[in-house]
Amino acid sequence: MTRLRWPFSRLILRHSLRQMNTEMSKRGALIVFEGCDRCGKTTQCKKLVEVLENEKEDVQFLRFPDRTTVIGKMINAYLNGSSELDDHVIHLLFSANRWEAAKNMKKLLQGGTTLIVDRYAYSGVAFTAAKAGFEVDWCKQPDVGLPKPDLVIYLTLNQQEAARRGGFGTERYEQAEFQKKVAENFETIREKDWKVIDADKSIEDLHAEIKSLVKKTMNDVHWEEIRTLWT
Numbered sequence: 001m002t003r004l005r006w007p008f009s010r011l012i013l014r015h016s017l018r019q020m021n022t023e024m025s026k027r028g029a030l031i032v033f034e035g036c037d038r039c040g041k042t043t044q045c046k047k048l049v050e051v052l053e054n055e056k057e058d059v060q061f062l063r064f065p066d067r068t069t070v071i072g073k074m075i076n077a078y079l080n081g082s083s084e085l086d087d088h089v090i091h092l093l094f095s096a097n098r099w100e101a102a103k104n105m106k107k108l109l110q111g112g113t114t115l116i117v118d119r120y121a122y123s124g125v126a127f128t129a130a131k132a133g134f135e136v137d138w139c140k141q142p143d144v145g146l147p148k149p150d151l152v153i154y155l156t157l158n159q160q161e162a163a164r165r166g167g168f169g170t171e172r173y174e175q176a177e178f179q180k181k182v183a184e185n186f187e188t189i190r191e192k193d194w195k196v197i198d199a200d201k202s203i204e205d206l207h208a209e210i211k212s213l214v215k216k217t218m219n220d221v222h223w224e225e226i227r228t229l230w231t
């Protein structure tokens with residue numbers, strides 16, 4: 001066997017160590033917040049990100065729909081009523097809006113960033129399936145294969161408290177009857193491992209409860225593969 005001269009062997013060693021290092025680096029967790037309107041998803045996501053950042057954790061906030069992309073702008077126009085779209089088309093656009101983020105999400109997760117996500121594919125299904133003529137199973141199909149959340153925090157809130165937190169906005173879907181159907185659909189698609197939390201408590205108490213669940217998940221998934229949704 002020919003022995004490699006030291007500069008080469010050192011290079012190879014350095015290369016394989018670097019390779020091992022990237023392959024073995026801890027990944028971040030995919031944390032998703034779901035729940036009805038005004039239950040406090042955005043409030044909790046932002047607070048969580050702020051607190052974790054202060055603790056020097058590697059975290060990033062994402063929200064769906066992401067209204068900044070070309071597809072997101074079409075969704076935005078639909079939601080604020082300035083454009084009309086076929087119900088199938090808007091469903092697929094919401095899904096496409098997640099798919100256009102998926103590659104970067106995976107990259108961030110693999111690189112160790114924990115993602116705190118305000119709404120995801122479950123909202124996509126719950127909303128479209130609340131429309132006449134749409135089955136849950138059809139609604140799920142476009143999102144099959146997206147990165148699967150490591151933790152879904154599902155916030156629930158009674159009608160009275162939701163009403164006290166402010167009236168409905170002016171966007172499409174912001175009507176009591178429609179929201180009731182959305183809530184029923186969340187119950188249908190909810191999976192066993194979702195953390196269901198009654199959001200009728202102070203922002204601080206809710207945050208404390210959520211933070212401990214999130215920290216645990218962040219630790220648990222370090223060496224786990226990213227799973228895929230609905231496969």
Ligand SMILES: Nc1ncnc2c1ncn2[C@@H]1O[C@H](COP(=O)(O)OP(=O)(O)O)[C@@H](O)[C@H]1O
Pocket residue numbers: 035036037038039040041042043044165166199200201202203204206
């Ligand atoms: N735990 C809470 N108690 C009382 N009011 C809250 C609480 N969390 C959020 N809010 C208020 O309720 C409203 C809806 O909160 P938001 O986070 O936007 O809900 P979502 O994103 O789920 O629609 C906001 O005005 C917010 O300040």
Ligand SMILES: [Mg+2]
Pocket residue numbers: 041042043118
């Ligand atoms: Mg919100």
